[in-house]
Amino acid sequence: MGNCWCKNSTEESEVYCDNNHVVNDTTIIPNNYNDNSICDVNQPSFKFPTSVDIDKYVLETLSVIGALVDNEQEPPQAMLKLHSIADKEEGWIQVVSSMVNVIPMLSPLGPSVITLLLDDCPLPSKDSVLKLSEMFQLSQKTDRLQTTPTQQRNICVVLGCIAEKLAGPSSIAVLSNATLDYLINNLKKDIEPYVVLYSLIALEKFAQTSENKLTIQKRLLAEINNPLLLLEKWVDEKNYVKRQVGFSAQWCLDNLFLIDGRKYSHDTVDLTGINVMLNTRDVSEYLKISPNGLEARCDASSFESVRCTFQVDSDVWYYETLIMTTGVMQIGWATKDSTFLNHEGYGIGDDVYSLSCDGCRRLIWHNARSEKYHDRPPWKAGDVLGCLLDFNKLEIIFSINGVPLKPCVQVFKTAKSGFFAAASFMSFQQCLFNFGNVPFKYPPTDREFKKFNDHAVLNPEDKIVLPRHIYLDQLRKMSVREDSCTLCYDQKASVRLLPCKHRGFCKTCPLQLIECPMCRATIKEVAADD
Secondary structure: OOOOOOOOOOOOOEOOEOOOOOEOOOOOOOOOOOOHHHOOOOOOOOOOOOOHHHHHHHHHHHHHHHHOOOOOOOOOHHHHHHHHHOOOHHHHHHHHHHHHHHOOOOOOOHHHHHHHHHHHOOOOOHHHHHHHHHHHHHHHHOOOOOOOHHHHHHHHHHHHHHHHHOOOHHHHHHOOHHHHHHHHHOOOOOOOHHHHHHHHHHHHHHOOOHHHHHHHHHHHHHOOOOHHHHHHHHHHOOEHHHHHHHHHHHHHHHHOOOOOOOOOHHHHOOOOOOOOOEEEEEEOOOOEEOOOOOEEEEOOOOOEEEEEOOOEOOOEEEEEEEEOOOOOEEEEEEEOOOOOEHHHOEOOOOOOOEEEEEOOOOEEEEOOEEEEOOOOOOOOOOOEEEEEEEOOOOEEEEEEOOEEOOOEOHHHHOOOOOEEEEEEEOOOEEEEEEOOOOOOOOOOOOOOOEEHHHHOOOOHHHHOOOOHHHHHHHHHHOOOOOOEOOOOOOOEOOEEEEOOOOEEEOOOHHHHOOEOOOOOOEOOEEEEOO
């Protein structure tokens, strides 16, 4: 379940891949690894104004939030106190200042907790946001008060969250010239990569307002060398954080800040030998998928999910996932009947038709219930999650770096065929899937198995991962039959929802729903429409 985050894990910075995404033996980094590029030692100790008590509440929230594994659990007391303080303008500014000051760079919880706290706090007034923005900008202009890379990263996370919460004139007002200059000037290769990453994400969220999008586009094009073109080259970097920057820069160039003469990534990517991908037609709305269909990232505050393109029904199957970020992802297996409820925090492992491993919180998920495993540390960037499905023994076995967890059998009480590789992602999480187009890092040795890629076939047109604006434009141009489903516009409308009796849906779409989209009545039954 996706309304909570992990704790006590460290996100390392290095990943070693060749152009085919094969991970070398040097992937796993020692726990005592120290990257001086993100060290705040010897940095000035300037702090934004707040209080010791607020700092304590923020750190308490950070330390206990990973224990929340149920959407119905009560928030921790520290979080409730922060919400109470943030009810007043000055208190809201102090809470934000505290998060900027004290949330550490390498905590995988950090950016997600900032998002969580700001989402649950009252919507700030325009004046509060402008006052906060001015305070951040002043700190950049004052020679004596230099902020640390950690504070700069946290400032960018806050700006992105505010941009996402506000809309229209308020969002435009927050993106002042000084704020825009700050974010654009962070898009340099000599800036701490975490700061670059969250500056990119903040610009993306500001661009959700069309006027801001045009402003950012003009500012980027005014640069002698568009920084996104330079950062896009990091898309296959060996450093994990830089690789995330490259992914995000490429996504922005394809979807938001277009450049005349630049080819879309889906027109230049090499898809030779790739027969299975993440399914762009079976994905929740905010998940980002790479042009080769094997890498996925979520920067939304919702819990985004996806299934792959290939279904398995018998024998033994195996795939691997390279963990690039150390936060909450639920990765495993799901049938078509498994539902994606991204805004409610339900994903893979949260119904009876799916089962997943959450290596951040060290949980196995099924039917929205979790079972803890204690014999492994939380996963690290560079770890490889193996996912084996054995129809002969009716068991699923997850492994981390080749070391198996105990077999899982729960899901076979309700489903014995029709499984897909599937995953759900919390905010700011990213991973790379290997369905067998390149050698596995840790293949099972105790049984024979099959690779998806050896048995699947994809038509060339089904391999194309279109930018969202092109995909939507194509949908608008398509002729839609009068009897089409009002949700997917693909299949024929053939069922009605009970007890409300609303019609206009195909037999597949209601399986993803709990409430009628027309009247919000709870769906008790789906009946054939006579």
